[in-house]
Amino acid sequence: MVDLSTKLRVELGVSQLNKHGEELCGDSVEIGEGPDSTIVVLSDGLGSGVKANILSSLTVRMIATMLKGGLALEDVIDALARTLPVCEKRHLAYSTFSILQIFCDGSAHIAEYDGPPAFIGRGRDLVSVPRSDRVVGGRVVKEAFFSVQDGDWIVMVSDGVLHAGIGGVWNIGWGWDRVAEYVRSVAGWAETAQEFAEEIARVTGKLYGEKPGDDATVVAVRVRRARSLTMLVGPPVDRRDDPEVVAELMQETGKKVVCGGTTGNMVARILGKPITVDLSSEDRRVPPTAEIEGIDLVTEGMLTLSYTLEKLKAGTRLRDVAWKKDGASRLAAALLEADSVRIIVGRAINPAHQSPDVPVTLALKQKIVDELAQVLRGMGKRVVVEYH
Structure with a gap:
């Protein structure tokens, strides 16, 4: 391309x-x-x-x-x-x-x-x-x-x-x-x-x-x-960097996606916009999405990313997910549509992912993001991953 x-x-x-x-x-x-x-x-x-x-x-x-x-x-x-x-x-x-x-x-x-x-x-x-x-x-x-x-x-x-x-x-x-x-x-x-x-x-x-x-x-x-997508996954380690990271997201053209509840709250706080939960998803496995004015898609974090990666690795096509409402399908559709993807990854650790009751894979944010980037590059997309 x-x-x-x-x-x-x-x-x-x-x-x-x-x-x-x-x-x-x-x-x-x-x-x-x-x-x-x-x-x-x-x-x-x-x-x-x-x-x-x-x-x-x-x-x-x-x-x-x-x-x-x-x-x-x-x-x-x-x-x-x-x-x-x-x-x-x-x-x-x-x-x-x-x-x-x-x-x-x-x-x-x-x-x-x-x-x-x-x-x-x-x-x-x-x-x-x-x-x-x-x-x-x-x-x-x-x-x-x-x-x-x-x-x-x-x-x-x-x-x-x-x-x-x-x-x-x-x-x-x-x-x-x-x-x-x-x-x-x-x-x-x-x-x-x-x-x-x-x-x-x-x-x-x-x-x-x-x-x-x-x-x-x-x-x-x-x-x-050309279609571009910028995805913010997790807040940065240093909270003082929050405004800078959100500014980077908002100045990008194309679709904007926020992954993670804590990340969504951070973006809403800095933008001064309310965040509302959307419970219309038809897939009970996937956590609900949310809405923030100016953001195209707001999803839960690691579970949704894991299910999205699973769909893409299975060869899911745009027509298979374009009509679905759950967060993983919507994220997969947005990624499939994009020619270039920029993933901004915050290194802050979500305390919930340190629980022994949560699968180890949920704590490995970097591993999931790296796999996702690899799959997208295999589709011929340009992918940039940045860490904060």
């Missing part, structure tokens, strides 16, 4: 279906970052199975390596078009490719060789982006230059998606136009790029009767505003 500016991010999602009976997908996707850009490469190897997988894997790795090294996309296209072999019997390229490169200044370049044209949209609308032909070594590569902004999306697919339904729902397959309409509708409600990609792949599988006749790949790219 790359910064387009200090305010915009590129979010990516990938979903694939193997041809029925094959262990490997003949399509390959490579995602990387160049010196000033995000790079997405999709390749469809000729045929299916191991051979197709090897061909497409080599293609995407070659392209991504050259682009990451700073080579211009035009030069990469020239090199590939001149070197990719062609099947003598079928007169088809051994692998197709679609390349999307989005730069930090918001400019974008797409190049497509023998693959379906990408779907490009803004909000809920498809956008027509004219392609021009570049002929290299007798091969035609279609290119387009355009710019992206908040709310834009690009969906790249292999031809297995367009062929879905052949001989079943539609004799001629799903087709580009019908896929385009469905992509447009999904763009209106999908919460994440991954959910976007998975929904298109889900319908593709359904149209194949859950027995895909070809490998099918969907890559969804969304451009949106």
Whole structure:
């Protein structure tokens, strides 16, 4: 995920279906970052199975390596078009490719060789982006230059998606136009790029009767505003630092979260705001949340953090928790939505956690926070942990 500016991010999602009976997908996707850009490469190897997988894997790795090294996309296209072999019997390229490169200044370049044209949209609308032909070594590569902004999306697919339904729902397959309409509708409600990609792949599988006749790949790219979250966990050791820590929390942009009853009372006291308990949680295991004006979420401390960590480690997705009201689910949803997370940890010890009746893990605030940070970094998020 790359910064387009200090305010915009590129979010990516990938979903694939193997041809029925094959262990490997003949399509390959490579995602990387160049010196000033995000790079997405999709390749469809000729045929299916191991051979197709090897061909497409080599293609995407070659392209991504050259682009990451700073080579211009035009030069990469020239090199590939001149070197990719062609099947003598079928007169088809051994692998197709679609390349999307989005730069930090918001400019974008797409190049497509023998693959379906990408779907490009803004909000809920498809956008027509004219392609021009570049002929290299007798091969035609279609290119387009355009710019992206908040709310834009690009969906790249292999031809297995367009062929879905052949001989079943539609004799001629799903087709580009019908896929385009469905992509447009999904763009209106999908919460994440991954959910976007998975929904298109889900319908593709359904149209194949859950027995895909070809490998099918969907890559969804969304451009949106960056989302940050700052979380205050526990008061600082020195009470004289309380105002400074609260000031740090309040001056941050994005969502603000306070974890811990003592911490919540400290924040409310310094802000001069009342704190009210919310008993609407439907999960009795998780302590209730509270409300402080100016703070997006106020939760109990170690139990809620433990349950939140448990959910994230179990692979919980945003759609699984976005509608829930308990503190752990709300905190998990906020963390899943964020691109960058700053965790301010106070080292003050809560006397309640020193009781022999309380599990040892509750006293290990640092351990839980460190694990949480590790899980979030594994999701590609930027995480900073500070101690006071």
